[in-house]
Structure formats: C-alpha cells, structure tokens
Amino acid sequence: MNPVVASITYRAMLGRKRVWLLALLPVALLAIAVLLRLVGGGDESTAVTVLETFAIGAMLPLLGLIAGTGVIAPEIEDGTIIHLLSKPISRPVITTTKFAVAATLLVLFSAIPTFLAGYILIGTEAGVSASFALGALFGSIAYAGVFLLIGVVTRHAVTVGVIYALVWEGLIGRYVPGARKFSIQQWAQSIADQYSASPFVKSDVPLSFAVPAMIIVTVGAVLWAGQRLRSLSLTGDE
C-alpha cells in the first residue's frame, strides 16, 4: 500500500462530477426502498426481490465496473500513470493500492447502501439486510480485483467489463445454469443465501464453491494485474 497513490486515486474517483457516477445507483436504490416503504410494499418477498435484482443484480456489477476500471484505466489511457510508474515504487504495490481504493469505494457505495435499503424496507427481519450487505461486500472485493485486472490488460476495459457483467452474468447466466458457477454476482448471492433465514432467498452455487472461487479469483486478479503493470508498454504519439 502506498498512501500517495491511494490519495491521488481517491481524489480522481471522488472529484467533482466523478462522484455522481458512483452515487447515482445507490441513491436510486435508496429512493426505491423509501418509495416502496411509503406505499406499503415493505414485505420480505419484495425486499428480497429488490435486493436480488437491483442491488446485487445490477448495482453491484455496474459499480464494480466503474470503480474497478476507473481506478486505473483512465490513467493508462491519458498517460498520467507515468507519474506513478516513473517512481521507485514497485508496480504490484501500485495495483494493490488501487485495488484497495476500488474495494473501499465499492463497500461505501454498494454494500452499505444495500444494507440501508434492506433496513428501510424490512428492518432486520430474517437477517435479509445484513446477509445481502455481506454478499455485496464480498462481491465488491471480487469485482474490484477482476475489473482492475481488465483495466490493466486492455485498453477497452469498459467494453470488456460490460460484456462480462451484462452478457455473461446477466444474459448467459440467466439461461445457462452452468455459467452461473463462474459469476461473481452468483457468488455474492450464495453468501446472502447462506446467512439469511428468509425462504425467499435462493442461490444456485454452493457456498463451498463460491467462497474459494471468490478468493482465488480476487487474489489471482490482483497479483496478475501487478505483473501486467510491470511490463506495461507506453508508446509515444509516433
């Protein structure tokens, strides 16, 4: 971890308009929760549906994409990364720090709002809010690692990320049960299922697979990103 790298990255992510990119979805989630609560839709099954489809199914991967790629891809794109790379700090330290920044931002903008939305809807009933927040927390960390890696590996990080999140996890994962095994979203869902007492929460991937998979993918992605940054080629305008 390097505090200078972290502070520059936080400033880049949270500066002025950029913060709205991260805040928009959680604000929408909370607004939906408040609205449902006001019209009297605050029952367990509705809460689970909202958290499952919106919080874990849409907000988590999209924020993961914004934060995970956002901590590094724009800097590689516009060449500002050269400021960090031309210093005597190891490249894996840079990627690990950026991973930590992305993960903490995701906890702040995804896991915590997930808990709050659940709490607004049904309080602490059946442990739904806490278990989805826990799922979102671990999902955040895994997404941060994977999208950071994509941000280092390809100049088309956002495109690749959208294809993974929407096409693989969203579309293929919906119709092909086998694909769900390799979906961060489903792993987060498994964790939520495990710790909630609600009969409405279901998951397809056993926890015994989801947790090790999550750890291996996250650690592997962060390590690989560090190695890729070591051999990052920056070309001039020629």
Place this chain on the structure above:
Amino acid sequence: MSVLELTQVSRWYGNVVAVNDVTMTIGPGVTGLLGPNGAGKSTLLHMMAGFLAPSGGTALLDGRPIWRNHPVYRTIGLVPEREGVYGFLTGWQFVRSAARLHGLPDEAAARALDLVEMTPAKDRRIETYSKGMRQRVKVAGALVHDPQVLLLDEPFNGMDPRQRLHLMDLVRELGAAGRTILFSSHILEEVERVAQQIEVLVAGRHAASGDYREIRRRMTDRPHLFRVRSSNDRRLAAALIADPCSGGVSLTPEGLEVRTEDYRRFTGLLPRLARDLDVHLWQVSPTDEDLESVFSYLSGRS
C-alpha cells in the same frame, strides 16, 4: 556519474520498425536527440526510460537493465512529451506527490518548484495552467530527487521564448554539474544551443553523431537548391554560371533554379552580383531547406 548504454537496440510494432539497430552511449553532460517527427525519438526515449522493452538489443543504465527494474527511477528523472499530469491537483500537490513517492520531504518539492520558477503559481490547479507552465511543473516533478539522469521528450514544445531560455539555462547548468541529460527535439537550433553532443535519428536509424559544429557543418556543406526571381534572370544566370560555386543554373518560367555546392560563398555572391549588374532581386528561396531533406541527405551520406 551515470551512463546510459544502448547496444544494437531495435523496436518494432508488428511489421513497422520504429527503431533500427541503434547503438549509442549517453554520458554526463547534455546530449540532444535530433530527428524529424516520426523518426523514432520517442520510442528510443521510452526504451531508455523503461516504458518500452527493446525488441532486440539491450538498454542499460550503469550496467543494469532498465526494463522491468523500478529501482532505476532513483537515478532517472523523466519528463514525458504527453501531458502526464493530473489536472485536478495543484502544482504544489503534484510536485509534492512526486517527492513523497520518492520518500523525500516536502522541502524537496519546494526546491524543485523554485528551480523552474513555478512557486508563484503553485497553488493553482494544473488544469488552469498554460502548456508551458505544465511543462515546467513536469520538469519540477522529474527533478525533485535531484536525479543523475534526466530524460526529456521534446521539453521546449509549447513554451514561450522566455520560459524556453530559462529551461535551456537550467538544462545546461545541470549538464555542467555532471548530470547525464538527454533531450529530444526536431529543431536543430534548440539542440545546438543546449547540447554539447548531438545524436541524429532518421527513420529509426542512428544517422549521425558528434558535437554541434560537426553536425552543423554536415548540414550546410551539401548541395543547396535555390529559386531566384529577378528583374533580369538571363543576365543574372550568365554571371552566376561563371562562378565556381554554382553547380548548375536553369532558366524556368518561374525564375532561375540554381544549384550550389558552396552555401556560404553563394549567399555572399548573389547580392553582390545583383548590385554590380543592376538587377533587382525579387525572390530568393531555398527549395530544399525543410528538415526532412536535410535529414535524408545526412542519413544517405553516413
């Protein structure tokens, strides 16, 4: 004292060869890397700075490879051509972050900002800076650890004349103090003013190497082609062909085309002849004075 050593370095992108079998040693003092745009100067500089792996050959700093070796940045300071600065930081925050990334106290940042005369504007955001100011802040960021080696990619681009002179002085002073400095440029006059040693790169090849007098002589001692329009072309042509410095004179509808082997003599002769013959000169223009042709002549000869 640090030495950069390139041995038979090549770099290609797919089928395109950007740098072709370059061998050069850059020692203490100021070296100018001169070449037209697209000659591979940036590619070469990136390999010296550890941002690009040579496709062939070796790039060493004091005997150690530069590629994938981050401790070299204790020795190297780099001023890239691309912006490479965070617009949302102030000049002070940017240079201070460079100091802290080197594990140095804030005084180092203050000193570097002072060196490039950016102290008065240090609390403004970089995005409000002019191009020359950004350039100077980048130089401050690269000088913060007082590096033995300083690499600058087209450092004088976008600077106003006063800033340019100031940075040139700074570069010269650092060179005189024994630092190893390499800067790239496509402008001969710029290189001439600052560098003792000049390396010329043309189309990815190391075309010439020497001090500026040597390079200047090679650039002027070559056949020049001039177009001359006057009140009496024929009369002027007859007088010109009589002098040994003209290699050939032809009459064209657009005026005279004069080829000369001796630039100095010809440029002295022409006005004198015109005065003696009472011919008015309307236009005298070199037709092959652009850098590309100068460079291609140089690379063709060496």
